[in-house]
Amino acid sequence: MDLAGREAETFVIGIDANAKPLEKPSVRITRKPAKGGLPNAMFIQAAVEDLPSELASVADSVTVNLPWGSLLRAVLLPDSEVLRGIRRLLKPGGELEVVTAI
Incomplete structure (x- = not known):
């Protein structure tokens, strides 16, 4: 939400597998x-492995912000299925940033 507030010309999509933090x-x-x-x-409630097809190739950049649980394991180990789900969001040449507390 910070990015959407700072950059009105940027469309921001927040995704979480858990609906509670999105309420x-x-x-x-x-x-x-x-x-x-x-x-x-x-905001969209969905697991990264199961994102709606409408989100394919929509993002210039994707930030995975403070992942935990299975998403944290997937980006650190890495898990190709999860990373494919994230990559599907990106336009060609798009950038992925992962921010962790580790």
């Missing part, structure tokens, strides 16, 4: 912009 931010982004809404952001 509050999903409500917030639908508010009027004067009340903190972000019309350039959306």
Whole structure:
């Protein structure tokens, strides 16, 4: 949400396999912009291995921010199925950034 707030011309998609952390931010982004809404952001509840086909090749860049559990293992070990799911999001020449606390 920080990126969407700083860069109004950038469309930001947040993805999490767990719906719970998406509940509050999903409500917030639908508010009027004067009340903190972000019309350039959306959230999707999905596992990275099972992303909707509509997201194929939509991203100039993907940031995996503080992964944990199976996603953390997948990016550190690496797991080709998970990495293929992430790569599917990227346009040709797109960039992947992984931010960990390790």
